[in-house]
Amino acid sequence: MSELALLQMRRLTLSTTLSLYISRQFCIWFFGLFFSLIFIILLVSIIDLIDRLSAQSETPLSVVVEMALYRLPFFAQEILPFTILGAGMLTFWKLTRTNELVVARAAGVSAWQFLLPAIGVSLIIGIAAVGLLNPVAAVLLKEFDKLEGEHIKNRTSQLSVSQSGLWLRQPEADGQTVIHAQRASETGMVLNEVTFYLFQGEDQFVQRIDARSARLDEGAWRVRDAYVSQPGMPARAEAEMDLPTTLTSEKILDSFSPPETISFWHLPGFIELLERAGFRANRHLLQFHKLLSLPVLLSAMVLLSASFSLRPQRSGKVGIILLTGVVTGFVLYFLTNFVFALGLSGKIPVLLAAWSPAGISLMIGTSLLLHLEDG
Structure with missing residues (x-):
């Protein structure tokens, strides 16, 4: 075997080892942050339900906990973009602080190359969230709506x-x-x-x-x-x-089933039924394309996190940079809700409203990384 072939094999082995290492670090931060946020959300949800059910003296605590658990998978799905953003920032910040990425870049590995493992993991998480977590969240949220209608809203129709x-x-x-x-x-x-x-x-x-x-x-x-x-x-x-x-x-x-209580796999058929019955299906169509765009949005969050956490530590502005990343995440969240409201009101097309957050986040993250890497 030639020397060139051996060198290429060594580079491939190094690349695979580095990819697995970055993927493992990203997963550790992701699941640690994810389950921490889930625990906090569960506590806040129980407190909120106790407050809402305070007028219902006959409602036992077990029903409150049951309702909070029913709603938990839905919240888990909603916090995924923020969790990916936070996990990416913590992962790349740690690798930069320990100079591991500095060594990798000195060996000829570009920022785009060591971002691929985290992007791949985020895509897998997004696909799993849409195909597996969403159907479970939809079923449990429907059960929550039934209990809410019975114990809080007194809904009968x-x-x-x-x-x-x-x-x-x-x-x-x-x-x-x-x-x-x-x-x-x-x-x-x-x-x-x-x-x-x-x-x-x-x-x-x-x-x-x-x-x-x-x-x-x-x-x-x-x-x-x-x-x-x-x-x-x-x-x-x-x-x-x-x-x-x-x-x-x-x-x-x-009285219509909210789009969040319908599984991703059943949404197209339900949209067709609604339109056949003469009703507008904008809310359900928006939810369907919002779920379709989720893997792209999570990948964009990785790019955004990298653009805020790959800067040299000697600049002395690490805290400000990380805080800027967190603020950017919340700004994107509010802009996303604003764009969705425009789509539901018919001001802009539903497809544009559903895909805009993912597309805009992807363009911003790519632009910042291009400036950081090549600027």
């Missing part, structure tokens, strides 16, 4: 969208009304091809009303072109009739 259309349960003083519609307006104010099933008590059927449309006015459904059927009586036609209700358009829209 339920709405679901399926292949057969829209289903809504409307509670009454002495029973309930189940409403089915083929389509609805975007605001939920008008239902088309609608059927009302009226029950007294738990399950005693009273009557059925089939109508061409039903409009939600204040305190009543205004039903048009209806046919009323009752047990033991012939069906009769009604050109217009009013059915009392306590529902409002806000209550109907709030």
